[in-house]
Amino acid sequence: MNRRMRLNQIKEYIADKKRVKVAELSERFNVSNISIRQDLSILENEGFLVRSHGGAVLVERAAVSADTRPADNPALAFRLEKLRSIAEVAANYINTDAWIFISTGLTGQEIAKKIMDRKLNVVTSGLNIAILLAKSENTVMIPGGIVFKRQNDHTVAGDWYLRALSELSIAQVFLSISGVSLETGFSVENPGEFLYMEKLKEISREIIVVFDSTKINERAFMSVADLTYADTVITNKELPDAYRVYFREHGIKLLTD
DSSP states (O other), X not given: OOHHHHHHHHHHHHHHHSEEEHHHHHHHHTOOHHHXXXXXXXXXXXXXXXXXXXXXXXXXXXXOXXXXXXXXXXXXXXXXXXXXXXXXXXHHHOOOSSEEEEOSSHHHHHHHHHTTTSOOEEEESBHHHHHHHTTTTOEEEOOOOEEEEOSXXXXXXXXXXXXXXXXXXXXXXXXXXXXXXXXTEEEESOTTHHHHHXXXXXXXXXXXXXXXXXXXXXXXXXXXXXXXXXXXXXXXXXXXXXXXXXXXXXXXXXXXX
């Protein structure tokens, strides 16, 4: 592994862990402590982290939200770079004039930005996504339900929402996820997403799970489905080989940036 590749992987690791030790990184990436200290020095000069005694701390000068400027938050800028890359792949994979579904969150928002110049039929649970797409020539539908405020956006959910989904037929679902693991499958932060994901599986012809590389080998609050839940996976090219083998053996289509 060359240095630039290692630096990118260290960025992903620190963006998730917030605080790391030199020895921890040395063991994880199988290089000397000296090499890791040099890597951390480079990342500190880029404004991504601040070195501390025996390790480093992620620079977080602003919360991750729709109003956050990436320049103010290197971790956000790094993740957005990953998201925009896979969002481009997702947008290019849309192959239908029928209805598609885009889930709420940063990933869904980046996909929405990539289809602003198209004329698609879009169902979404994200109010921010609906407002964005309403400025384009896309047709947008939000099934009825209760509006909930999340950390960075607003989403529609609840029993009414599930009932409304039951009446629909969706060609392609583009679903973001909080964690991906070979051991625990797909996981989410909100337990309510379990029923929501079940319903989407019932009403759709293809489930496309879209996640950036910071979600790989992570487990969120609740495991909700095996990886075989997905018909197609879209992620960054840094995906470990073990996942590539799993997806191939289970007939899951894999697309990377």
